[in-house]
Amino acid sequence: MLIFIMPTGHSMDLNLVRTFVAVHETRNLTLAAARLYVSQPAVSQALAKLRRALGDPLFERTGRTMEPTPLARSVYPGFRDSLVAIDRALDAVHTFDPRTSDHRFRVAMSELGEIGYFPALFSAVRTEAPGVSVDVVPLDLDRLPGWLGRGTVDLAVTSLPLTGSFEHEVLKSEGYVALMGHGHPLARHDVGLSGYLQAHYAVVSGDSGRPTLEAALRRLGAAITPAVTVNHFASLPPLLATRDDLIATVPVSIATGWAASWPLTLRELPFELVGAEVSLLRRTTAQHAAALDWFHRTVLRALRGEPGEFSAIGAPPPPGTVPRS
Structure with missing residues (x-):
């Protein structure tokens, strides 16, 4: 049995700490049990021991979730960070080997x-x-x-x-261009602001860059009304290639890739649009x-x-x- 020494000097079974962290992160006894490879009754029993040890209910059922009490929220960061440190120390002995892992x-x-x-x-x-x-x-x-x-x-x-404090690394910064078929009138010369604002637009419903575009246009006192909205980015190249009256505003790398195989032309935007930073975010849980x-x-x-x-x-x-x- 591994013993965890709390800041107060009291000792606690490390498995109880693991159970607490798993329940706090999943908000669900069944999911916590699955993560720990134990039965749900075992998780419930561990929680009962923790509640007696800390003198607090720790979690209260709200619908289908287990919501942490103020005390549980306050001790979670310390328990999680300590658990990560312990696991990494153990990993130094039993090293994670990607060559043999089936994770x-x-x-x-x-x-x-x-x-x-x-x-x-x-x-x-x-x-x-x-x-x-x-x-x-x-x-x-x-x-x-x-x-x-x-x-x-x-x-x-x-x-x-995102809301919350998550470790993140910037992968790249991505600018935007106007993309259209070769036959579009704007494909023959630089795109001016009036030409851009008078064009017919194709947009993607889930495009994460659309709010940035709309904010830039609002600063100019302008707005666009889409002529067509599609669900998938993969729909844009064939649509733009066969319609000489549509344009789309897309990231440079995407436009360049599509223009290599579709009859499409890309042009610089006639206004400043802050590029998007594509980031890699990492979970905060301990397992x-x-x-x-x-x-x-x-x-x-x-x-x-x-x-x-x-x-x-x-x-x-x-x-x-x-x-x-």
Whole structure:
């Protein structure tokens, strides 16, 4: 039995500390039990011991969740940080070995992130860890703080800031351009402000850069009304290539990739638009610290400065073309 010495000088079974941290992070006894590989009654029994030791209910059931009491919230950071330190000390003896690991990681990414960055991410991970698995979770910005705070996902790639204090590393800064088909009138010369504002726009419903664009236009006393709104970025290249009356405002790397295989032209915007910083965020939970350290380090190395392979959304071959065997 490992004993954890609390700041007060009192000792506590380390497994009780693990149980407390797991319940605090998952807010659910069943999920905490699954994380700890024990039964739910075992978690309940551990909580009962903790409550007696600390003289506080610690968690109160609200609907389907276990909400921490003020005391539980106050001791959680110290318990979590101490647990991480202990686990890393133990990992120094029993080192996480990516070559033999069968760990499964989860990373939250947008549709574009999955298209542009995930191939490089997965290649880097599997090169070092052939038995490791990676699941992509669709990015939900409203739920992401909770996911990172409770360990639902290990990492996230996003261009929007989140509420809460999460460790993050900037992968790259991304500017924007206007993208249109070769036959669009604006494709023949630089795009002026009046021409841009009078154009018909195609937008993506979940585009994380749209609020930044709308804010820049408001500063100019202008706004745009989309002519068409699509659900997926993959819909834009064929739509713009076949319509000479639509434009879209998209990140430079994406526009460049698409223009390599579609009949599309990109032009500089006629106003200043602050580029988006694409960042890698890391969960704050304590479990599997050494595995998370390795995964974070590997993904950061693979994606930092990576322009993204967005030409993967390529144009179909001309009619009559024989596919390569």
